[in-house]
Amino acid sequence: MIEFKNVGLVYPNGTEGLKNINVKINDGEFVVIVGLSGAGKSTFIRSINRLVTPTSGTLLVDNEDILQYRGKKLRELRTKIGMIFQNYNLVKRSNVLKNVLAGRLGHTGTLRSIFGMYKKEDIALAYESLKRVNIADKIYNRADELSGGQQQRVSIARVLTQKPSYILADEPVASLDPPTSHQVMTYLKKINKEDNITTIVNLHFIDMAMEYADRIIGMRAGEIVFDGPASEVNEKTFEQIYGRTIREDDLRGEAEKVEQP
Amino acid sequence: MNNHDHRSAQVKTPSIYPTKTKAQITIIFFIVIGFYLYSMVKTQQEMVGGFNNAISNMWNVMLKFFPPNLEVIGAVWPPMATTIQMAIIATTIATILTIPLALLSAQNITTSKPLYYTTRTILNILRTIPDLVLAVIFVGLFGIGVLPGILALIVFSLGILAKLISETIEAVDMNPLEAMRASGANSIQMIAYGLVPQVLPQFTSFVLYVLELNIRASVVLGLVGAGGIGLILDQQLGFYNYPNAMTIILVIFVVVLTIEYISNKIREALI
Numbered sequence: 001m002i003e004f005k006n007v008g009l010v011y012p013n014g015t016e017g018l019k020n021i022n023v024k025i026n027d028g029e030f031v032v033i034v035g036l037s038g039a040g041k042s043t044f045i046r047s048i049n050r051l052v053t054p055t056s057g058t059l060l061v062d063n064e065d066i067l068q069y070r071g072k073k074l075r076e077l078r079t080k081i082g083m084i085f086q087n088y089n090l091v092k093r094s095n096v097l098k099n100v101l102a103g104r105l106g107h108t109g110t111l112r113s114i115f116g117m118y119k120k121e122d123i124a125l126a127y128e129s130l131k132r133v134n135i136a137d138k139i140y141n142r143a144d145e146l147s148g149g150q151q152q153r154v155s156i157a158r159v160l161t162q163k164p165s166y167i168l169a170d171e172p173v174a175s176l177d178p179p180t181s182h183q184v185m186t187y188l189k190k191i192n193k194e195d196n197i198t199t200i201v202n203l204h205f206i207d208m209a210m211e212y213a214d215r216i217i218g219m220r221a222g223e224i225v226f227d228g229p230a231s232e233v234n235e236k237t238f239e240q241i242y243g244r245t246i247r248e249d250d251l252r253g254e255a256e257k258v259e260q261p
Numbered sequence: 262m263n264n265h266d267h268r269s270a271q272v273k274t275p276s277i278y279p280t281k282t283k284a285q286i287t288i289i290f291f292i293v294i295g296f297y298l299y300s301m302v303k304t305q306q307e308m309v310g311g312f313n314n315a316i317s318n319m320w321n322v323m324l325k326f327f328p329p330n331l332e333v334i335g336a337v338w339p340p341m342a343t344t345i346q347m348a349i350i351a352t353t354i355a356t357i358l359t360i361p362l363a364l365l366s367a368q369n370i371t372t373s374k375p376l377y378y379t380t381r382t383i384l385n386i387l388r389t390i391p392d393l394v395l396a397v398i399f400v401g402l403f404g405i406g407v408l409p410g411i412l413a414l415i416v417f418s419l420g421i422l423a424k425l426i427s428e429t430i431e432a433v434d435m436n437p438l439e440a441m442r443a444s445g446a447n448s449i450q451m452i453a454y455g456l457v458p459q460v461l462p463q464f465t466s467f468v469l470y471v472l473e474l475n476i477r478a479s480v481v482l483g484l485v486g487a488g489g490i491g492l493i494l495d496q497q498l499g500f501y502n503y504p505n506a507m508t509i510i511l512v513i514f515v516v517v518l519t520i521e522y523i524s525n526k527i528r529e530a531l532i
Contacts (some may be wrong), residue, residue, distance in 0.1 A: 038529070049443050079445035089440035093458045102437075102454050106445025114453045162444050162510075 001027055002048060002166070002198070007057035009043055009222075017043035018054060027165075030192045031200045032230075034214035035244055037244040040222040045168045048200070049081040050074055061166075079106035082159030082197075084169040084188075088151040092144035096135070099143050100126040103161035123163075129160035133187055149180035156187055167191070169201040170188040173208070180254045181205075185212050190208050205252035207237045265296040297490050301530070329507035337512050344489035345516070347407055348475035349424075351414030355422055358415070362423040364452065367430035384427075388420035396482040410479060410487030412447045417478060418471045429463045431458065476520055480513055 002025040009018040015102060017040050025031055033041045046052045047059060050066060058065045066077055068207045082103070104122045105113055112118070124162050130136040130220060133153040159167055173181035173242075185201075189212050192199040209216055209230070216233050218226030218241030225237060226233075226241050236247055242250070266304050276283070287331030365371050365380040444448040446454065482493015490513060496508040 034366060051439070051443055058371070075445040077445075078443055081443070083443040085440060085441065086435065088427055089436040091437040091455055092434070093459050093461075094454075098454075101325055102441055103444055105323075105450045105454060108450075110449050111448060113450050158440070 001025065001058070001064065002200075003060040004047075005058045007047065007054045007059055009047065009054040010053065016222050017052070018047065021057070021219070021224060022228060023217065025198060025200065027198050028192070028196045029198055030189060030212065030214045031198075032209040032219060033200065033202045033217045033219060034204060034209050034241060035219035038218040040131070041067040041204075041219055042170055043222070044146065044219065045170050045200060045202055048166070048168060049078050050081060051083075051166050053258060066168060075106060079162065080168045081168060082162045082169065083162035083174045084152070084155055084159055086171040086174045088148070088155045090151055090154060090158075093142060095136075095140050095142055096130065096146070097126060097139040098189070099121075099154055100130060100157045100161050103129075103158040106162065125163075126157070126161045129157040130154070132191075133157050134158060143237065147180075148176050149183060152176065152180075153183050153187065156184070156191070160191065164197060167197050167199045169199065171202050171204070173205075173252070181192075181208065181230075181252055188212075205250065206235070207251045207253070209233075274500075281292055289460060317360040323500075325503040326427065326507040329511060330502075330504035331435055331508055333505050333508050337490070337509050340483075340490045340493045341516060342514055343407060344448035344479045344483065344491070345476060345520075347410050347414060347479045348472060351411045351479075352418060352468065352472045352475050354411075355415045355418040355471065358474055359418055359422040359426055363417070365428060366423060366427040369433070370452070370456070371430055384420055384423050387416060390416070392417040392478050393481065395483045396487040400486045405488070405492075407488035410482045410489060411413060412508065413474050413482055413487060414479060418475055421474070424473050425467045426460065426464055429460050429467075430460065433459045466528045469528055473517075473521055473524055475515060 004021040004023045007018055007021040008088060010016050021044065027234060035041050037168050043052055046063065047054050048066075053251070054067060057067075059067050061077065070075055073082070080220075091102070091148070098116075101118055101122065101224065104126070108118065108122070127136060130139060133156050135150055135157065138146060138150065138154075143154065145153065157239065163249075167188070172188070173184050185208060188199060188201065191197060201212075210233055213230040216226065216230050216237075217224055217230065220241060220243060226237060228237075238250070240248055279284075362380060362384065365376060365383055368377055371377045371380070392413055395413035396410060399412045403409045403412070433456055437459075438451045441451045441455050478488050479487075480491045480494070483489045483493070484495045486492065490509060494506060494509045494513075497503075497509060
């Protein structure tokens with residue numbers, strides 16, 4: 001369980017990233033955060049694994065205040081939170097398997113990882129994860145030989161290999177075309193349901209948010225302006241969150257029947 | 262009528278650069294030309310009468326070098342081998358020492374400002390000392406021989422390598438490192454897994470380049486007593502034994518070209 005209590009974040013340059021956030025995210029939920037760019041979605045998500053550190057309030061993950069964590073404790077927290085990025089963040093010159101194994105770094109000793117001496121079960125786990133996102137035939141390809149959608153699937157496999165209890169996805173489909181976007185979201189949703197991993201996704205496409213989310217949180221200017229189940233959301237709600245009328249580019253669009261993974 | 266239209270269009274056409282910029286560039290251009298003219302006049306004054314002599318002298322000196330005495334070629338190889346060995350040992354040690362220094366002087370890896378500026382400054386100072394001066398200092402400390410040569414080469418190549426590699430590190434894609442940090446990796450793991458694969462090709466290429474530099478430099482270092490082929494070359498020139506010296510120069514020429522060729526081929530394959 002993740003709980004924000006009066007969390008605020010002021011960046012060194014004075015910008016307020018988060019303003020008095022109070023929200024509770026329950027285990028197993030699939031939460032989509034929506035908002036315009038600059039609304040604080042990324043800051044919100046990155047606070048949870050402390051890639052940024054809130055400057056006030058308390059943030060509880062599994063009932064422990066993570067804002068006090070440093071060093072080893074912080075790394076332990078991060079091992080149980082997987083993250084997916086807009087630009088996939090793979091090592092382009094390394095092969096797919098090696099990229100996926102990077103998900104085990106937090107569980108592997110420093111010396112072992114420097115010499116690439118991974119445990120057999122870790123390599124098996126990495127291979128298994130690649131199979132789950134249907135890309136196991138590419139294990140020896142260099143990451144930069146893959147298409148955007150394939151790279152994002154590799155990064156999902158990396159997160160799976162980490163065996164996390166939470167997955168954070170920061171605009172995972174912003175660099176992809178509509179069919180691939182739906183494919184990636186479908187994988188995320190499937191993993192959320194099968195492994196019961198709490199998943200928080202930042203999106204700015206309102207149709208995708210409504211299609212995949214259990215719960216939608218709307219943000220504007222560092223504040224939560226909407227929080228409710230996806231079933232209660234309609235275009236009016238989004239107009240309130242965005243503070244303007246909905247436009248064509250707020251929609252990702254249908255994929256002509258996505259192949260089911 | 263038509264003609265009139267055409268002319269008015271011409272008048273309105275703006276120039277590519279603003280008039281002010283144009284004037285500035287013209288002034289700078291003439292100042293630079295002025296420097297050239299001044300330097301030419303000055304240097305020719307000092308070379309008055311010198312050039313004619315030099316050319317006739319050059320011919321005489323050249324004649325003394327030919328034909329090279331190829332009989333000494335057997336005796337030239339051992340000191341040549343010493344020179345190559347000096348360069349290899351120095352490059353290897355410098356490469357190892359470079360790794361921590363390059364990391365410490367890369368702003369994206371070393372987030373501590375004081376530490377970064379300290380290493381940067383040390384490396385900058387190191388680079389300002391010419392290799393010949395280093396050799397003179399080390400020969401003074403350790404006496405004539407191979408050891409001061411190696412030490413001079415290490416310090417000399419450390420300055421270059423650490424600078425080149427730290428700049429490569431600064432140009433690296435930091436996103437994968439962020440992903441590893443987010444999954445609980447520690448800094449050493451981030452470097453080994455996210456950074457090393459990205460810089461390895463350039464790293465190898467720079468090391469080979471510095472090896473080439475070191476082989477050439479170690480020839481010169483021999484002249485001030487730092488061992489290797491340069492020492493022998495200096496002796497032969499000192500005895501006015503120009504045919505022998507010519508053989509040595511030829512051997513150096515062939516060796517340097519061969520090593521450059523090989524390392525160029527390896528670098529091409531890497532990048």
